[in-house]
Amino acid sequence: MTYANFLTDPFPPAITLPDEERMGPGRFFNRELSWLAFNFRVLEEAANPRVPLLERVRFLSISATNLDEFYSVRVAGLRELAREGNHTPAADGRTPEEQLVLINADARKLMETQQTTLDALLREMHDEKIDVLTRDQLTKSDLARIDAVFMSHVFPVLSPLAIDPAHPFPFIPNEGFSLALQLERSRDKRGLQALLPIPAQIDRFLQLPEVDGTQRFLPLEELLLQKIPDLFPGYRVKGHCAFRVLRDSDLEVEDEAEDLVREFEVALKRRRRGEVVRLKLSANAPKSLRDVIVQELRVTEEEIIEIDGLIGLSDLNELVLDTRRDLQWPSFTPRVPERVQDFDGDMFAAISQKDMLLHHPYETFDMVIRFLAQAARDPNVVAIKQTLYRTSNESPIVDALCEAAENGKSVTALVELKARFDEAANIRQSRKLERSGAHVVYGFINYKTHAKISTVVRREGDKLVTYTHYGTGNYHPITARIYTDLSFFTCDDALGRDATKVFNYIGGYAEPETLENLAISPTMMKARLIELIGAEAAHAEAGRPAEIWAKMNAIIEPDVIDALYDASNRGVKINLVVRGICGVRPGVVGLSENIRVKSVVGRFLEHSRIVCFGNGHGLPAKKARVFISSADWMGRNLTRRVETLVEIKNATVKAQIVSQIMAANLADTAQSWVLSPDGSFQRETERPDEPLFSCHRFFMENPSLSGRGSAGASDVPELTHSRD
Known part of the structure; x- marks a missing residue:
């Protein structure tokens, strides 16, 4: 299905469910079983003949690593609840004990399939002159x-x-x-x-x-x-x-x-x-x-x-x-944005000309490192503030912050110790930062700081200018080679003020009373999302075009899902790109017949979080409201973490997100799976005279709009041009 089909074709026929299921817990898919379904999709790539052989071996390894972590965290937690006699049901109505029975059955099937897949891969490796021997x-x-x-x-x-x-x-x-x-x-x-x-x-x-x-x-x-x-x-x-x-x-x-x-x-x-x-x-x-x-x-x-x-x-x-x-996959070298090259690598000059959004790994993460390294050495920079959730062991980000502190700049690093499985690394990095003279803050005990923000305060003439970076992914140069994420650079005063207020909140518990272009969790983001979804529903009821496009790793927060269901019933067309866990049950009469859900699993790990509202003009449209975020729509992200939801107002960056990034994700057929009302995922298949389209290949071949690229809406197969 091309993107044009996605825009103009009617939604697939919806199914009818009994009222008790449609209105009760049955309207949600179970979180844990949905995660296992995602790992089945990962494993399926290990058997995909379009994927190079050793990359299939890598997918098999990833599926095993994923399952280990799932058991040691999620299953361990459910098991503890069951042992304590906790019968509180999840959103889908199942108790911890009931979930464990179903998880055990699905996980055993997954592990059996892993071994079958390994046998097939070993045979193919033998044909390619790679043998794994016995004694x-x-x-x-x-x-x-x-x-x-x-x-x-x-x-x-x-x-x-x-x-x-x-x-x-x-x-x-x-x-x-x-x-x-x-x-x-x-x-x-x-x-x-x-x-x-x-x-x-x-x-x-x-x-x-x-x-x-x-x-x-x-x-x-x-x-x-x-x-x-x-x-x-x-x-x-x-x-x-x-x-x-x-x-x-x-x-x-x-x-x-x-x-x-x-x-x-x-x-x-x-x-x-x-x-x-x-x-x-x-x-x-x-x-x-x-x-x-x-x-x-x-x-x-x-x-x-x-x-x-x-x-x-x-x-x-x-x-x-x-x-x-x-x-393996053909080699790919991330691009340096043309705009940065125009200014001989000067990040501040490139950003001051106009807001810039980089799409990793297609645009190199080195620009984020350069932003901080340049700040560390710039005599006009007076202060740097930085969140660190996950980063590499030998982190150039941490090195830049240490250099800045040693050069006498005021450096504040908000290090999250509770980043699961990276706690030890973050402790090492925090001590390194403290030795250099940086001020290290650990944030809240009860909340994780998951927001991705960096600010650089620079003296320019007789004023101070704040350059801000908002990201959807971690400050981790290694994972940035394979995770698709967004880096938004701006020197907009309002966005700089918002970022400073967030740092003050984390470091000094000073909860911001007002934010100009930002919503944060745990204080306001959930309510803001529900409000925005409701506003789109009001446009539909008023007879105006009403659409929502959203992309993220997981959607399971019941109140947000119910808001999507309400918007669907009121006429809003909703397209969701959800890589992993999805509690939304699409295609149900009287509940979600206007909701479609797809998952993209391929060469790169989809990690960026985006939400677009037609704002009475449909999508794609110049007057749409567009946001990037560090948060998935999960209870932990919206109520137990510090996260950001950033509204994008720059016209070029908005066009890049809507008509390039989201358009290509919706157009993708080469690595997409579509969620059915029964919870199963169906892989997109090639149609006559319509070759499979890969959004990953499209992004590899076309620079981002705000980095001075030109490919966008009209370059995605059969995509209609943006509406006014």
Whole structure:
């Protein structure tokens, strides 16, 4: 379906539901099951023949990593609620216990599909001269090779552990991977049970010398099984199995902690020791070994997943080989915006000419780094303020802030310690910033600071000018290569004042009474969104064109979804692009027949948050109201985080968002899935005389409008021009 079809075709026929389902909890899809459906779409890319082979291996690895995090956080939380006897239903009416049953069934199907997908990928890799071997396939020269590697790189870090009354079962940390062994002493047939923890510090796949041009790899557990005689001299293996542990990884922090950093350091240590929420175990494990593992880890049968295949699929990313670029996406170099080049790289000169919106990763994130690095060295810059939610370990953003502080500028960094799985990295960065002389603020205990804001105050003549960056994604130069996000640069006075008020709120609890172009959560964003949705419904009732386009990672907040349902019933046409979790049930008579939902899953991870309102003129339209945001429409983002919703008023930037970014996302058919009223997703298929259109390819080939590109509405297949 082209974009023109999306604009002009009637919405698909809606289904009818019983009143109790349409008006009750059945109007929402379950959050957890919707997330699993998203991970099925990720896994589906691992079987997509249009995706290069090693990129499919990467998708399989990502789906496994995603599922691990889901279990260690979401499933762990639900399990705790169920154990406490909490029967409070989710928005869809299911109790924690009911959700766990359904999650378990779907997750097991997902893991079975992962193994089937791996088998198919290994066959294709063999055809491309990449083999993953077992120890039975090793040649004599291989055995000599692994002897040397084992003794020099593996043996020194191993800790073989007997299991007997003198050697109790050891602690296995979160994500710990181990071999369990049933051994027999050769001289007297005496049995011994032992564990061999597999160190995470060693690569999972050992590369062997090529044979006839084939690159060959041996999994580390196969190497260890081959070398048991060196680890347990005088014993032979009677039976063995592998297992991997996932533990509850959600952090609990005391509300009244006097030293927040120290409290998080203690909580991080507790994370490694959380209760086991999932045990993956080799299928057909010897009963004696299985029994001792299950007993010592205190898991139930429902928490055990028996795997007939490779355990720890997340490690497959090691097989995405730099030497086989022919089996990966064609290389792509992000663009430097022409406007910045016109000013010889001077970010302040480029921004002062006109607001600028960069679309990452198509426009390079280096411009964000340059913005701060230039500020650090500019003698006219007097102050920098910056939020940091996630950033890289060796962060050029943090380096620039440290340099600015060392150069005598006033630097304030709002570091979020509660960024899940990045807490330790953020503690390190905060201490680095403090050593340089920056003022580090940790924000609220009860709220996460998820907003992406940076301000640079610069002396220009006899006045101070505030240059502001608002982002939809993190200040993370590595993920910015694969996440699609927006960076909005402006020196507009009102947007600068708004940003300063947000910093004052986070650092000094000074809640802003008024904001000019901004709405923030947890204080006002949810109400503002519902108000804007309602205003669009009023346009529909008055007979004016009424449309809403929104793009984000997740929509599950019930009040916002109900506002969308109300707008649909009042005649507003609503198109949603939701990458992951979606609680909206589209295409239901009397509820959502004017709502369509699609998900884009492809080469880049869709991460930008956008919402456009026709404002009585339909979409696309010059008079539309357009916003970018750091927030998804989830309860946590709208009520338990500090987030921003920024209205875009610059005409060129608005056109870029509506007629370029949103238009291409709606036009996409190459990597899109459409949500059905029953909760299933259907992949878009190629039609006669209508080739598949990829929004990712379009963005790679066409510069952004505000960066001085020209491609827009008319360049997206069959897209009608913007309305007045």
